[in-house]
Amino acid sequence: MPHLTTPAIICAVRHHGEHGAIVRAMTPNDGLVSGYVRGGRSRQVRPILQPGNIVQAEFRARTQDQLASLTVEMIHSRAPxxxxxxxxxxxxWTCALTAAALPEENGYPVLHQALDAVLAAVEAAPAARGWAVALVRYELLLLNELGFGLDLDQCAVTGSREDLHYVSPKSAAAVSTAAATGYETRLLPLPSFLVTGGEAGWPDIIDGLRLTGHFLERSILTDRRRDVLAARERLVDRLKRAVA
Known part of the structure; x- marks a missing residue:
């Protein structure tokens, strides 16, 4: 990508050398793109390079394989x-997940739109329940976009589309209450808002996070990507304490 100018969401920043930073940003059409920001650790630039901020990004590289140089201008700050x-x-967590999970320079316009919506919900909602549902849905969408989607349309055992209350941790398929009889403890609860839509209470939200967390850890956040799970653990712990 020799030259690209685009709005982008800052997802991850890593110090490089004494003064610079390597930034990974989510773009609307080109997916996750990396670039080197000269002076990225300076007092002037550091506040711009915060996860969740929206910037106008200009990537320039001499060759397709070279790490691009990146300049940024603030469009919208979420620093407060x-x-x-x-x-x-x-x-x-949401930005770290995006940066860790996605391959670079593959377009995911639906994910970009959903990420932007989640961050906007976090910013706008007066309470966490206003954005937690959107966060669970984003994790579910990311799994689907990367080829690890859950089959929540019908029961894997009976084919029924009614009374779907569980998910198999092995097959990632829904299971009805009747088919789950005697095996409930081996299955993951399926919160109703992931089937019928709408709002959700905290028990369902926590069940939703448990569900998506299982498949994120099993299928995507493996090996060198596992370190980002600490960010998720902090989030879930804070949510549980907030509603206790």
């Missing part, structure tokens, strides 16, 4: 949210 523990944890 980083002083609030729950919103900060949500932004940290």
């Amino acid at each position: 949210l980083l002083a609030e523990p729950l919103p900060a944890a949500a932004i940290d």
Whole structure:
């Protein structure tokens, strides 16, 4: 990608050398793109390079294989949210997941739109329940976009589309209450909002996070990507304490 100018969501920042930073940003049409920001650790640029911020990004590279140089201008800052523990944890996790899970320079326009919507919900909602449902749905969408989608349309055993209350941790397929009899403890609860839509209470939200977390850890966040799970654990722990 010799030259690209686009709005982008900052997802991950890593120090490089004494003054620079390597940034991974989610773009609307080109997916996740990396670039080197000269002076990225400076007092002027560092506040721009915060996960969740929307920037105007200009990537330039001499060859297709070279790490691009990147310049950024702020479009929208979410820095004030980083002083609030729950919103900060949500932004940290959602951006870290995106940066860790996606291959670079593959377009995921639906994921970009969904990521932007989740971050906007975190910013706008007065309470965590207003954005937690969107976060679970984003994790589910990411699994689907990467080829690890859950089959929640019908029971894997009976084919029924009614009374779907569980998911098999092995097949990632829904299971009805009747088919689950005697095996409930071996299955993952399927919260109703993932089947019928709408709002959700905290028990269902926590079940939703448990469900998506199982498949993220099994299928995507493996080996060197596992370190980002610490961000998710912090978020889930803070959510549980907030509703206890």
